[in-house]
Amino acid sequence: MNRGVKRRKWKRSFPLMILFLPVIAYYVVFKFLPMFGVIMAFQDYNIRKGFLESPFVGFKYFRLIFSTPAILRVIQNTLVLGITRFLIGIPFPILLALMLNEIKRERFKKLSQTCVYLPHFLAWTIVGGMVINLFSQDTGMINGITKFFTGETYPYLYSEGSWLAIYFGSGIWKETGFSAIIYLAALTGVDTELYDAASIDGASRIRQIIHVTIPAIMPTIIINMILSVGSSVNVGFDQIYVLTNATVNNISDVISTYVYRVGLEQMQFSLTSAMGLFQSVLGMTLVLLTNHLAKRADASLW
Template identity: 50%
Template sequence: MHALGASRSWARFKRNIPLLVMFVPVVAFYLIFKYAPMFGYVIAFKEYTFAKGVFGSPWVGLKWLEIIVNDPFTLKIVWNTLFLSLLNIVVGFPFPILIALMLNEVRSMLFKKSVQTLVYLPHFFSWVIIGGIFITLFSQESGIVNKIITLFRDEPLPFLYQANTWISIYVGSGIWKEAGFSAIIYLAALTSIDPTLYEAASVDGAGKFRKIWHITLPGIRPTIFLLLILSMGNIMEVGFDHVYVLQNDVVYSSSEVLSTYIYKIGLLGAQFSRSTALGLFESLVGFILVVTANRVARRFNQNLW
């Protein structure tokens, strides 16, 4: 029996060799570019200098983490990061669902595909292009929006130089760029819903909104929870490009986030140990939020593990 089992295992292994060979680059990618760089976190516990290197630099324990916790400006940056990320999730997360629900109700395939292409297209633009578009639209001196506003009032509005309006532009540009991509994921999830459920609901006299509430939304609920958990994992990783291209000195106190701060003190300021400690802190908070979101999802039987 043991020999027969071993023979079957070997035969199954031989059949799967092509798949395993295809999987090797994926494993190599994660080992080289994801796991190996984690060794660099040791710098967060050292007084790192180029001259002494990683191994020669002296250990300082939790010095840099204590500086982060006790520095009011760093805590302000952490708050900015959390606030902008939560705002992106609270305001931006429902938009792809709404787009997918509306497109799912469209019966004209030409119109559906045209709208789908238009809302998906901005995903392919870099943040440099997106930033240039929104700066062109909302610039105080030459922005198109202010050109229209000055037709009705004397002074243009400083959209990019006030914290509230800057945050609105930041969130709005993020929704415009990424909502179409997420909507396609939800549209794919909608195809798995059994059409007979809608037919049965129509026989029972249910209208559009009742079908959406009782059939469509429950049908894509696993996808919603999955994307929400993934979003919670990235809550401390506000995109560097997104903030950097829209940022200016006037709204610095409200727009500075961990990614831009790490760039400035790490690459520009050569404070490698402190910036690494900030990155470690960012990763730890993200890990805690993912675990918390998964525990909440478990109550709805939609957890990942």
């Protein structure tokens, strides 16, 4: 009898299993197998000899990383840019979600929601081109306005402070709308009776947001933070690559652009794997740390 149930269950779920197979294959082939490549970081990897025959050199490349000023600078840039972007990036999606939530006219809400998350679907090459056109010194619109007021143009793209503002700003502009979706979803789950009760007690709209809405979506905020803190040390390649130029390279050269330039173009596979591994370990540590802190607030991920 029991066997019959089992078999029936198996038979019923068999098509689902088949559907599931490609996903497993994807994870095995593209996520788990490549992890063995980490071994390169401890070898003098030679492309002809492969993993099996390349000689092991222990921590040679890690020592090289920490004794080369140029590489340390790249790691430092990655941490500074990544963590700053992560911290600056937290409040904007929440604010946007709250603002959208307060819009009472349904059609306007839908429309503005669509408009703000549209930039997410543009590639960085396009956004980068737009940003550079906007801020360029000869023909840029922003510099047109600057010139009208001050009589002179300003090298926004070529001085470090303004470049950082452009870098963070364009990132926020592109991704905020999309990140707000998850908060909007959390907001729809808030019990409306709480608002009713609050307004009977005489709470204003602002008070309602502070005392009802924010506590209600707090778990979502924390989970989101834990999830994204890991990737904060992983500064994406495309945005930097399209926005950077020689004058700001000393603050904008990050691990991903360095790996592209030195690892792929010069075959320094062991060195760049070591850098990648170091980056991942850092990311992992940050995730564990944040989770630990969140545990105290009773909102940890695991």
